[in-house]
Amino acid sequence: MKSNVKSILMAGVGGQGVLRASDILCQVMMESGLDVKKSEVHGMAQRGGCVTSHVRYGQKVHSPLAKKGNVEILLAFEKLETLRYLDYLEPGGIVIINDEQMNPPSVNLGAAAYPDTVVSIVRERFPSVLVVNAPELANRAGNHRTVNTVLLGVLSKYLKIEEKQWEKGIRDSFPPKTLEANIKAFHLGRDA
């Protein structure tokens, strides 16, 4: 059954700022007049664990969770996490991959290998794949912790939301100390 509700799935690793980014996204969407729901799980010392955030928007959103095969855009904050949630994408869905590798514990222990074919696996299955080196852009913005804002900038290219709405969302979310770097990071991502 078709509905007008669309879904974005953000996936990353604890500490990467996935939740902050999805908060900003929702705020921006809400202020653009859309109904939005988002969902995630926190709890158990999440640092180092998987973190996902489902963002669903449209005229009237029921479930805050997307179903598999139904996500329009997958935004992976870490390369390997792209594969873990690939099932959620709809056919022809858009994939944004942050080209950053963070080893899971079993890889650190030498008990498993980090797959080196992530991007090619994704490209074989989905036509629209954008790989971004967000840490490099974040450094260029002057703060290595703005990776999540860079990725929001990349995501913004695919959404019909005005640039000034995004800027407002970012202004409302960061303290003056890091605001300038975040604005810069957003634009570097948007132009990537």
Place this chain on the structure above:
Amino acid sequence: MSGNEAIARGAYECGVRFGSGYPGTPSTEIMEEFARYEGVYAEWSPNEKVAMEVGIGAALAGAKALVTMKHVGVNVAADPLFTVSYTGTNGALVIVSADDPSLHSSQNEQDNRNYAKFAKIPMLEPADSEEARQYVKIAFELSERFDTPVFLRSVTRLSHSKGVVTPEDPVPVEDRTAIRFNAAKYVMVPFNARVRRVEVEKRMNALREFAETFPENRMEINDPEVGIITAGMCYHYAKAAFRNYSYLKLGMVYPLPVNLIREFARKVKKLYVLEEMDPFFEEQIKALGIPVIGKEIFSYTGEFDPGIVESAISGTRPESLSCPVEIPPRPPNLCPGCPHRGLFHVLNRLKTFVTGDIGCYTLSFMKPLEGLHSCICMGASIGMAHGMSKALGEKGRGKIVGVIGDSTFLHSGITPLLNLAYNKGDAVIVICDNRTTAMTGMQEHPGTGYTLQGEKTKPVDLKELITALGIDSVRVVDPYDLKATRAVLKEELDRPGPSVVISQRACVLFKRETQAARKPLRVDPDKCIGCRNCIGLGCPPIAWRPFEGMPPEQVKKNAKKQDGMAVIDGTLCNGCTVCQQLCKVGAIVEED
């Protein structure tokens, strides 16, 4: 707003100014949020039973009291809960139970709707943030109108999802508190309780009648071919999958509106009951003689989503994309520099059986630390260590350790420690004192010296408390110092009788007690012999780099059978030096 924020907001709007609770995922943010509103009194009590009793007292004094806890917290609070159902509330009492289908952050998956039936307390269940805000108000109205405690049930997906909420202005607060005596109602000796027992049944009948016309028990007749009886999050999962089916959405999940259910059943051809976990509605509806489809197609376990609901009803299966490579799992891990890591490394090496408890440190059961061997519930470590050592006798001498966090110890570790001392137990209890309630996000507890609302107060002196309980040997160690930690634990294990070791160092994420920044460490490739001692800590910055596939000029072989080396990611390392202490060849050095 998240569901949790909305619950706090709704309570504030309807004039609630009193709250108590104990942190526990996914309920924690309700009380944290509530505590920020103006004119509110809110506290973290040491455990859920105390929080409940504090709430009962406030209600008895005429206040409107909000009490919050996670699902297993209700187990701790069950004793007062079952009897406040008899006494009624005088003011108003709403208990939020936040359940955790799929055990995202819990030790079990119990369905707390059963408590409503068991304790004869009505229960409401909102389906999104806006309903959460509204239902908490209705819950307080019902509590006042029917003189009953009322449950508001949340689940992780409601508590931690965000949706659009339309806040309203708070109503003016009316002070109705006063001392009023009424022994027949509040002294639950058998003589009085028998009378109240009858009142409870009368109240339940009145509530059953109320449920029939309660507007939040809502029928939506669309396509009459299929009808779904459901509540809470499941309603939205089903609506996302099948917009045009007919629904009976229950806002009150106990007691059920029997006539309304019969009427709905007559209006649709095929009837489903959709609920996560227990067949709570299903059993009651089947007992009415109404045929429904429920647990034969929906799982008893785990959280649902629109895809799961759709496949169960339509009998289809979503296509799965085959992935040609193995995806290594990414479980949560102790943080870099976590003080628990050194302690559990030592415990593993001492080859003791470690009864564990609820906290971040529970994660140390995993490879490679493997330093914890049981976890049942809050406070269980100490009683279990005592029981094991008594049952094992000589065989267990010097081999049983119970480990418990500071917040957990103050929650429910004091009485079992008293028992261990009084009944002449023989186990070493380690209190992992990281100065906060770390796992749920740094909440205050009676050992921190601050209240939930940020006031300074007198912190309990752990050493004095433990001594007063009858433990003669109480030692304090710094878990960053492996040698000293090992020596103290060894001494205490060798000495018969109960003892307590306080492993004391603040959580690395706890900003108030952050120590001076330490220099990150690195591995000197000229010295590393590939022994993997440091790898055995499972610290996130430390990784094994096999020589295989490495450019030959980077391979530095320092030992005969060396097949790789350790590397440390300096951006993650916080320089705790625990790995440095394990390196026998001095290959771990400070970054330049």
